[in-house]
Amino acid sequence: MKTMTDPIRNPVPARSASSVDARALDKLLDIGGADLRAALCVQLTEDFSRLSAALDDDCTQTVANASHELKGLAATVGAERLTDMVSTFDGGVQTLPREARKVMVGAVQREIGAVLDLLAGARQGPKRA
Numbered sequence: 001m002k003t004m005t006d007p008i009r010n011p012v013p014a015r016s017a018s019s020v021d022a023r024a025l026d027k028l029l030d031i032g033g034a035d036l037r038a039a040l041c042v043q044l045t046e047d048f049s050r051l052s053a054a055l056d057d058d059c060t061q062t063v064a065n066a067s068h069e070l071k072g073l074a075a076t077v078g079a080e081r082l083t084d085m086v087s088t089f090d091g092g093v094q095t096l097p098r099e100a101r102k103v104m105v106g107a108v109q110r111e112i113g114a115v116l117d118l119l120a121g122a123r124q125g126p127k128r129a
Contacts, residue, residue, distance in 0.1 A: 019079070019080045019081035019082075020077065020078050020079045020080065020081075020115065020118055021078030021079075021080055022078070023078070024077065024078025025077050025078045025118070025122060026122075028040070028076065028077060028078075029041065029122055037122075037123065038123050038124075041119050041120075041122055041123035042123075044073070044077060044119055045116055045119050045120070047073055048070075048073065048112050048115060048116055048119075049112075049116070051066045051069060051070045051073065051112070052108075052109050052112045052113075054066035055067065055070075055105045055108060055109060056105065060093060060094040060101075061094070063093050063094075063101070063105070064090070064093045064094055067086050067089060067090045067093055067108075068090050070082075070086050070108075070112075071083055071086040071087055071090050074086060074115070077115070077119075079111075079115050081111060082108070082111045082112065082115055085104075085107060085108050085111055086108060088104070089101070089104050
């Protein structure tokens with residue numbers, strides 16, 4: 001049974017080592033050559049950054065839409081912990097008190113930062129021995 005991350009009780013430390021399924025990310029990034037890999041990393045970075053910024057919006061509908069899109073994007077790249085974290089409030093974010101939402105969003109944004117760090121390293125491709 002998979003356990004869900006509880007960002008209220010167990011917030012993710014700043015720039016933690018992200019829980020990303022490296023095989024899923026490599027499979028996604030290896031669909032083309034080096035140019036496609038770099039372009040895909042740039043696009044994923046832009047998408048994660050845009051969604052992270054949208055989570056700060058005061059409009060709960062904007063936050064709900066961003067969290068739903070983020071859940072799918074995180075699952076696509078194999079960011080398992082981020083997927084779990086966003087799943088805890090996707091669909092219910094509109095009913096959360098503002099302060100609780102801010103705590104959860106902060107934890108999610110820190111995890112997004114860890115995924116962005118990973119994407120920055122992945123842009124050049126796997127290290128060959």
